Amino acid sequence: MWRRVLLSFVILAGCNQPTEQGSSEAAPKTAEAPKGNVGTVVGVVRLREGASLPRLAPGHAGSAKDPAPSCPRLTDADPTPVFERDGKLVNVLVSATGNRETFFAALPERTASEVELVIGEDCRLSPRLVAAVVGDSLRLRNRSPLAVLPFIGKQGHVESLSSQESRVQVLSERGVHHVGCGVTGYCGSADVVVLAHPVFGVTDETGTFVIDNVPADQDVVLHAWHPLFREATTTVRVGKGERVEVELEIEPARTRP
Numbered sequence: 001m002w003r004r005v006l007l008s009f010v011i012l013a014g015c016n017q018p019t020e021q022g023s024s025e026a027a028p029k030t031a032e033a034p035k036g037n038v039g040t041v042v043g044v045v046r047l048r049e050g051a052s053l054p055r056l057a058p059g060h061a062g063s064a065k066d067p068a069p070s071c072p073r074l075t076d077a078d079p080t081p082v083f084e085r086d087g088k089l090v091n092v093l094v095s096a097t098g099n100r101e102t103f104f105a106a107l108p109e110r111t112a113s114e115v116e117l118v119i120g121e122d123c124r125l126s127p128r129l130v131a132a133v134v135g136d137s138l139r140l141r142n143r144s145p146l147a148v149l150p151f152i153g154k155q156g157h158v159e160s161l162s163s164q165e166s167r168v169q170v171l172s173e174r175g176v177h178h179v180g181c182g183v184t185g186y187c188g189s190a191d192v193v194v195l196a197h198p199v200f201g202v203t204d205e206t207g208t209f210v211i212d213n214v215p216a217d218q219d220v221v222l223h224a225w226h227p228l229f230r231e232a233t234t235t236v237r238v239g240k241g242e243r244v245e246v247e248l249e250i251e252p253a254r255t256r257p
Contacts, residue, residue: 036108038213039238043246044088054228054252081128088207095200098220106215119181125190141166153177216240224248
């Protein structure tokens, strides 16, 4: 069930009417707003008062006592991919949506970029959640002492990745793509969220997110999202060149993966 929620979120974050995952529909071009008319939003995501952090069951994500045979031993038994830092949540995606025409029209030109996932010595993928735009590339780097069989989403063919090597794959489809460092048993996991535009941020190790190029002089909705939580939203309005601070609160979802 939570995978359906993920897809709904990605569609919403694209400022589009609902379409199937992987749609190549281009953002409309309009002259209603000048290119580069943008500001910046910074903020934090907190756990709603009275709520507790959700925990994944060891059976879902492995444990230090029961790693996959082909993987190095995990260093801890708690597989939960989100944690608190001074009351702020780490590894939560915050993305923006707005009026389809004026939102996209305000965005400056952008070249494709690269995001990275690292397979560590303990068989963890780090970071556990990354976000990118259609056309960006994902670099998967193996820093574990063993060769692994990493996969990105649903692949018919999987190639091994030797220790200390890396591989780059173009992210051509919108959606939430599950990534693992082994095709049998638990071998570490992460999610790559591919969106239609670059107006997003992920809370870092300090629990803070920064979203640049937020369309200015119009109402923009921010969505705080993680597969273990209910989505939370807030509306913000920034002026050109302005920097606005926000705070969002989220609570665990009733349905867990």
